[in-house]
Amino acid sequence: AQSVAQPEDQVNVAEGNPLTVKCTYSVSGNPYLFWYVQYPNRGLQFLLKYITGDNLVKGSYGFEAEFNKSQTSFHLKKPSALVSDSALYFCAVGGGATNKLIFGTGTLLAVQP
Amino acid sequence: DTAVSQTPKYLVTQMGNDKSIKCEQNLGHDTMYWYKQDSKKFLKIMFSYNNKELIINETVPNRFSPKSPDKAHLNLHINSLELGDSAVYFCASSQGFRPSTDTQYFGPGTRLTVL
Numbered sequence: 001a002q003s004v005a006q007p008e009d010q011v012n013v014a015e016g017n018p019l020t021v022k023c024t025y026s027v028s029g030n031p032y033l034f035w036y037v038q039y040p041n042r043g044l045q046f047l048l049k050y051i052t053g054d055n056l057v058k059g060s061y062g063f064e065a066e067f068n069k070s071q072t073s074f075h076l077k078k079p080s081a082l083v084s085d086s087a088l089y090f091c092a093v094g095g096g097a098t099n100k101l102i103f104g105t106g107t108l109l110a111v112q113p
Numbered sequence: 114d115t116a117v118s119q120t121p122k123y124l125v126t127q128m129g130n131d132k133s134i135k136c137e138q139n140l141g142h143d144t145m146y147w148y149k150q151d152s153k154k155f156l157k158i159m160f161s162y163n164n165k166e167l168i169i170n171e172t173v174p175n176r177f178s179p180k181s182p183d184k185a186h187l188n189l190h191i192n193s194l195e196l197g198d199s200a201v202y203f204c205a206s207s208q209g210f211r212p213s214t215d216t217q218y219f220g221p222g223t224r225l226t227v228l
Binding site: 046 | 117155156158161168205213214216217218219222
């Protein structure tokens with residue numbers, strides 16, 4: 001069965017520091033991996049997607065994610081965090097044998113000024 | 114321009130009532146979805162329609178019935194509302210017909226509170 005895990009409920013980082021939000025996945029076949037962000041009282045916004053090719057995927061708002069096949073991970077990164085990046089981040093996996101997108105439980109990113 | 118819109122944004126109602134949530138997308142997408150986000154922010158798909166045809170129907174009580182009058186609209190009707198139905202309901206849409214691989218775009222959500 002396909003699954004995705006976000007091991008951290010919350011990540012705290014100081015403004016200006018690099019940030020990483022972790023995601024690992026399990027899928028039979030080639031994975032399609034997504035990151036979404038949810039600001040308070042808003043819908044999910046698409047950040048980036050990995051299909052195939054370059055392991056480093058660049059997305060919106062300066063975010064990028066690194067696909068690591070051997071570690072089955074797709075961590076979200078940003079070189080310099082902003083207070084406005086504070087939000088709930090969801091990793092999702094698709095592809096393989098499933099007909100739907102499986103979302104992780106979300107990681108709350110808190111960026112302190 | 115609003116890409117995926119939902120009405121109403123907030124819905125407060127009594128147990129046992131019947132209510133509907135409407136969703137419209139102006140992206141020209143072929144597939145639409147309903148998701149439920151519970152109080153712990155866990156997101157779970159409920160239904161998906163491709164060009165008015167039901168393609169995903171998760172284990173959802175049959176009190177929930179989706180209706181798609183055309184490919185730009187997907188409404189959710191809920192009968193005999195229960196306390197446990199309180200959640201935020203999100204509509205989404207995607208370009209193709211492969212829910213597990215196409216990028217989905219979400220609406221702003223409808224917060225349903227059942228008293």
